[in-house]
Structure formats: structure tokens, C-alpha cells
Amino acid sequence: MTDQTSPETTSATSSTASDGTPDLSAVTVSVLGAGNMGGAFVRAMLAAGVSPQNLRVVNSSDASSRRAADELGATAGSVSDLTGSDVVVLGVKPYQLDAVMPEVRSALAEDTLVICIAAGTSLAALTEALGGHTQLVRAMPNTPMSVGEGVTHLMASDDATESSVELARALLAAAGIVVDLPEEKGHAMIGAAGSASAFVFTIVDAMIDEAVRQGIPRPEATRVVLQTVRGAATLLQETGQHPAVARGAVMSPGGTTAEGIAALERGGIRPALAGAMDAAARKSRAMSGE
Ligand SMILES: NC(=O)c1ccc[n+]([C@@H]2O[C@H](COP(=O)([O-])OP(=O)(O)OC[C@H]3O[C@@H](n4cnc5c(N)ncnc54)[C@H](OP(=O)(O)O)[C@@H]3O)[C@@H](O)[C@H]2O)c1
Known part of the structure; x- marks a missing residue:
């Protein structure tokens, strides 16, 4: 980024608050x-x-x-x-x-x-x-x-x-x-963020349906799955733990989580998610003629 700030090119909104952030109250x-x-x-x-x-x-x-x-x-x-x-x-x-x-x-x-x-x-x-x-x-x-x-x-x-x-x-x-990030990372960002929210919606939808199949009423199933996804993300964000460490903390030897994780791996969750992100990034590249 070239900072070419000069009296002529400085934005009319360059006043800053005491913490250094721009003061937005007068910005039009x-x-x-x-x-x-x-x-x-x-x-x-x-x-x-x-x-x-x-x-x-x-x-x-x-x-x-x-x-x-x-x-x-x-x-x-x-x-x-x-x-x-x-x-x-x-x-x-x-x-x-x-x-x-x-x-x-x-x-x-x-x-x-x-x-x-x-x-x-x-x-x-x-x-x-x-x-x-x-x-x-x-x-x-x-x-x-x-x-x-x-x-x-x-x-x-x-x-x-x-x-x-x-x-x-x-x-x-x-x-x-x-x-x-540089503009050339835009296609990767489509896969990691832009389209990825819809991938998460799909995962959440599948989890709610299975919770219902297991006998939990849909309103509770929805609350439970949404809070589990939100809680898992917040735990990783707030502790800075690597996801593999957080996952290991839930897995007892021979326990329920280990059994479930094994089923996820057999089902191909990693290639499926990587494939979805790659497909979105590729499509984005193709749509922009690259
Ligand atoms: N959806 C996403 O996930 C996503 C993510 C990132 C970026 N974007 C981008 O966000 C942009 C908007 O998408 P959107 O889903 O918000 O579309 P949208 O709901 O259809 O909004 C488009 C707006 O543009 C207005 N508009 C159309 N022609 C105009 C004109 N000549 N002069 C002034 N206003 C005009 C429309 O006004 P009227 O209602 O009066 O026609 C409407 O308010 C797109 O460029 C999209 O690529 C979307």
C-alpha cells in the first residue's frame, strides 16, 4: 500500500478519535x-x-x-x-x-x-x-x-x-x-468465507435432521446444534487451541466421540469439505476468466 497522503488527497474524514480510529460521526x-x-x-x-x-x-x-x-x-x-x-x-x-x-x-x-x-x-x-x-x-x-x-x-x-x-x-x-489479503486471494476467500457460510448451513441442517431422527424435538434440536456450532467456534477463538487439540480433549479411549469421529472420517468429511472449498474457488476463477 502506498501512502500518498497529502493535504489534497487526505480524505475529508481524516479526523480520528482518541484511540486512533477514524471519527465516523461526521462522515457522509x-x-x-x-x-x-x-x-x-x-x-x-x-x-x-x-x-x-x-x-x-x-x-x-x-x-x-x-x-x-x-x-x-x-x-x-x-x-x-x-x-x-x-x-x-x-x-x-x-x-x-x-x-x-x-x-x-x-x-x-x-x-x-x-x-x-x-x-x-x-x-x-x-x-x-x-x-x-x-x-x-x-x-x-x-x-x-x-x-x-x-x-x-x-x-x-x-x-x-x-x-x-x-x-x-x-x-x-x-x-x-x-x-x-491481496486481490488474487479473492477466489480462495470465496471458498473459505463467501461460499463457506452456505457449507456451514448445510452441515447444521444435516445435524438438526439427525438429532430429530434420534428423537429430539426439532425446536430443541435446532437450538442445541446451533449453540454447539457457535460454542465450538467460540472455544477455538477464545482459547486459541488447535482444533485437533480441542477434539482430542473430547475423545476418551474407546468412547462415543472416538466412534463418531471414525464414522466422520470413513464418510470422507475432510475430502468433502476440501472439495467444496476447492470447487467454489475454481468456479470463481472460471467466472472471472482465469
Ligand atoms: N449475497 C452475497 O452473499 C454477497 C456477498 C458479497 C457481495 N455481494 C454483492 O453484493 C451486491 C448486491 O447483492 P444483493 O444480493 O444485495 O442484491 P440486491 O438485494 O438485489 O440489491 C441490489 C440493490 O441495488 C439497487 N439498484 C439496482 N439498480 C440500481 C440503480 N441503477 N441505481 C441505484 N440502485 C440500484 C436495488 O434497488 P431496487 O430494490 O430499488 O431495485 C437494490 O437495492 C452484488 O454486487 C453482489 O455481488 C453479495
Whole structure:
């Protein structure tokens, strides 16, 4: 990352709180496309401290913008709000990007931070479509962002200033964890995070069905499985234990867990999960023409 911070290129939002994080209360944001993911990002930005009157939601019609703004607790805006915003978020579908780019491009000041959450694009393509705009970040969240537990892959333009990247990070941080990795890791991140939430949903679904088959009523089965998955993840996160060590702690010689783990291994759980992650990453590469 090249920090080219100068009085001209420093974001208008560079004031920082006492702990060093950007002060978001005065940041003005326009979100072009506040649907499922854009809406989740709006909620995260409000939780991060952006004030509702400074957060404009711009959808494909005034009625849709008003509906989304009311639901999200933000303010309905119009395309004219893009001009003068400190941050412009592109939350439209990938195939809708081309149509909105000319208006976005003409609205940008040199220091406007653009955050694009669309899949299937690249920093190079976005930079070109925006006429060489430098303050550009791609953010690829997964759907648990909607409950503040997402994983967002942050990819910044080489020419973005450090203050722009820190602002993007601060806006995203209320939605879960933010992972800085080069753009070329995006396909691997689809397999490890983007698509992986759906792999976990499938595992949870299978476990609930089997708990029901074993005689546990479905509401209890659902609570039990969800808390077990959440508890296992929290235990690993909070203790830093290697998963194999945590697993070993549950396995008594000749016991129930050892029997169950042996069944999982015979069923091919490792190649199945690795295969799913690899298939998603491969598909992502193929879709982007690599
Ligand atoms: N779903 C995921 O897991 C996931 C993960 C990471 C990233 N993404 C990315 O998130 C983006 C949005 O996906 P989504 O599932 O949230 O789609 P979505 O719910 O359909 O939202 C798209 C939004 O764009 C608005 N829109 C469409 N055309 C517009 C225009 N010309 N001007 C202004 N607003 C316009 C729509 O407004 P109206 O409702 O008024 O039409 C809608 O609010 C995609 O690019 C996707 O690649 C999705």
C-alpha cells in the first residue's frame, strides 16, 4: 500500500478519535444499492457510528430508496447526493455496475472513497470505469455480515491513501472481521468465507435432521446444534487451541466421540469439505476468466 497522503488527497474524514480510529460521526456516506448486502453494510456503518442523517440510501427509485431508508434507519437520498459525499458505496448487482458507473464517475471528487461490494469485478476494471480514480476499495463480505458476524475481504487500490483504507476498515469493522489479503486471494476467500457460510448451513441442517431422527424435538434440536456450532467456534477463538487439540480433549479411549469421529472420517468429511472449498474457488476463477 502506498501512502500518498497529502493535504489534497487526505480524505475529508481524516479526523480520528482518541484511540486512533477514524471519527465516523461526521462522515457522509451515499450507498448506491441498499439491497440485501448493501443494506447489511448500512446497518454496520450505523453501528460503527455514522449518523443516520449522514447516511444516504439511493436505490433504483425514490419509493425504493425511502422504503430501504425507513427500514434501515438511514436517510433516503438521490444520485445528486453522491456529489460531496465522503464515501460512495456501490452495492448494486455486478451486472448493474456498468449502468451506474458514468453517474458515479462524474460525482466523485479526487478524495472520495469508493467502496465496491460487487462480486465478479476487479480493482483494475473499477479503476478504469471510474476514470483512474485512486481512492478505491473492494470489500467482499459474506452474509453473516447482516448480523454483525461477517468476514469481509478488504482489497485496496495500490494508490489508495492509508487514511482511505483505514476509513473503509472502520466502516466495515462493525460487521464482523476484516481480512486484508491481496486481490488474487479473492477466489480462495470465496471458498473459505463467501461460499463457506452456505457449507456451514448445510452441515447444521444435516445435524438438526439427525438429532430429530434420534428423537429430539426439532425446536430443541435446532437450538442445541446451533449453540454447539457457535460454542465450538467460540472455544477455538477464545482459547486459541488447535482444533485437533480441542477434539482430542473430547475423545476418551474407546468412547462415543472416538466412534463418531471414525464414522466422520470413513464418510470422507475432510475430502468433502476440501472439495467444496476447492470447487467454489475454481468456479470463481472460471467466472472471472482465469
Ligand atoms: N449475497 C452475497 O452473499 C454477497 C456477498 C458479497 C457481495 N455481494 C454483492 O453484493 C451486491 C448486491 O447483492 P444483493 O444480493 O444485495 O442484491 P440486491 O438485494 O438485489 O440489491 C441490489 C440493490 O441495488 C439497487 N439498484 C439496482 N439498480 C440500481 C440503480 N441503477 N441505481 C441505484 N440502485 C440500484 C436495488 O434497488 P431496487 O430494490 O430499488 O431495485 C437494490 O437495492 C452484488 O454486487 C453482489 O455481488 C453479495
